[in-house]
Amino acid sequence: MKNHKFQQVRVQVKDPGESVRFSAETDKQFARVRGIHISMPNDDVLVGTTLGLKINGTEIFDDAHEMRLITCGHQVAPNMKFFLFEENIEAGGSAIEGRVTDGGTMDQSSFPYEAKIYLWLVNDEPKTTS
Amino acid sequence: MATKIRYQIIQIEVNEQGQIAEISHKLPLHLKVCTGFIARHTKGLTLANDLNEIGLLALEFNSRKQLLINAMVGFESKVEQLPDYQEVNIPLENGQLVTGYYMDTKQVSVSDFKPYVVSIYLRCELEVSIEAKECTTT
Numbered sequence: 465m466k467n468h469k470f471q472q473v474r475v476q477v478k479d480p481g482e483s484v485r486f487s488a489e490t491d492k493q494f495a496r497v498r499g500i501h502i503s504m505p506n507d508d509v510l511v512g513t514t515l516g517l518k519i520n521g522t523e524i525f526d527d528a529h530e531m532r533l534i535t536c537g538h539q540v541a542p543n544m545k546f547f548l549f550e551e552n553i554e555a556g557g558s559a560i561e562g563r564v565t566d567g568g569t570m571d572q573s574s575f576p577y578e579a580k581i582y583l584w585l586v587n588d589e590p591k592t593t594s
Numbered sequence: 595m596a597t598k599i600r601y602q603i604i605q606i607e608v609n610e611q612g613q614i615a616e617i618s619h620k621l622p623l624h625l626k627v628c629t630g631f632i633a634r635h636t637k638g639l640t641l642a643n644d645l646n647e648i649g650l651l652a653l654e655f656n657s658r659k660q661l662l663i664n665a666m667v668g669f670e671s672k673v674e675q676l677p678d679y680q681e682v683n684i685p686l687e688n689g690q691l692v693t694g695y696y697m698d699t700k701q702v703s704v705s706d707f708k709p710y711v712v713s714i715y716l717r718c719e720l721e722v723s724i725e726a727k728e729c730t731t732t
Binding site: 523524526529530536537539553569 | 597598599600601603605632634636637672673674675676677711713715
């Protein structure tokens with residue numbers, strides 16, 4: 465049985481400043497979400513762009529949470545790119561709801577673009593939280 | 595299992611060179627401890643190189659009772675490493691204010707100044723962990 469999966473959620477942003485809601489479901493075969501990484505077509509569109517995220521109805525990131533805080537450049541090793549959750553975020557078919565809001569700093573020529581959200585799903589033993 | 599980490603975001607608009615912006619942000623009642631923070635430029639500036647300092651930040655917790663964070667805010671021109679939260683351990687009193695000041699120290703001529711936004715992310719927890727830790731700050 466596989467213990468790791470990188471589940472991708474793609475969100476298309478068509479206009480500067482646009483706010484796009486998205487929803488998905490985590491893969492049922494994995495127990496928890498270990499981390500998140502966002503891949504954007506270029507660094508400039510990250511400026512001021514935010515991601516709100518709820519998994520299984522629990523707020524993980526507020527709508528004003530900047531994407532820059534959960535991403536990094538391509539020089540970082542693949543498994544180190546992820547922002548790791550310190551808590552147990554249940555996967556197993558949990559509902560994912562979110563909102564991507566473009567920072568509005570780029571002109572129309574940069575649009576549309578696709579924000580790719582990668583969730584690192586694992587089956588390892590959950591961490592014990594105090 | 596419910597999560598206990600919540601991020602509080604405080605945004606500061608800087609519209610003038612040398613501006614001292616006052617911060618006053620009420621924290622929700624259910625937050626019990628602040629365990630980390632990041633203060634960073636969010637948008638407005640477009641520079642070719644990184645700057646170690648564009649401003650200085652001082653934050654007080656629990657309605658001005660404790661001055662616990664002093665930090666420089668820098669500018670990052672490119673996306674490189676995943677940002678790390680500065681670890682702190684600040685017990686929060688119920689629903690009190692986070693206050694303080696941000697001072698712009700970016701040295702440019704008045705005509706070259708562009709307004710920008712700085713965001714402070716406070717990583718807070720809903721419960722105090724069982725291990726009682728000493729209050730740590732910057």
